[in-house]
Amino acid sequence: MSKLRWRPALGNASLRAMPSTHDVGGASGFGPIVREVDEPPFHHEWEARVFALNRRLLQLGFYNLDEFRLAVERMPSEAYLASSYYEKWFIAVERLLREKGVLE
């Protein structure tokens, strides 16, 4: 983390506290992957709204894609494992908007 030419929005302490729960590639014990026949893009209308909201906020430059990915990865382990895909998206978007002062 030396020679940074910009000021990171997150402190190092906050990153050190970050779990690595998301990095489960190759881990066993999660059970088989269930493949849904004719799976729709979204299972609930709110999921499509979260998808669209995130795309628009990215496009408008409120945050970038890697900040979004990190926001998902920064979720506490318990919440990360208990949340669905788009629940994670929603939690990450809300957190980023709060941290950037867009939401109070």
Add this chain to the structure above:
Amino acid sequence: MTTRFRCGDQVRTRAQNPEGHTRLPRYLCDRRGTVEMIHGLFALPDDRALGASLSTGRQETLYTVVFEGREVWRERSAEPLFVSADLWDSYLEPEPAR
């Protein structure tokens, strides 16, 4: 940051990831692979994730690195199996030929 590797070079991924966001998955840490493709300079996602802009964050050469299944999954690997990953220069170290 220069392009340290050429196609066909043997590389080893770093053993441990730093804190924060990175594009090197844990299952590819400390693994030997071969550079298959050089894509040119790309913004380092590790910096972008901390809010760096395209001009202030580091730019590094991005490579496609191919790993043999046995190298990645050890005795649990299917055969034949290859795993490719697009990895930034600082994720890699040169691997001595053997």
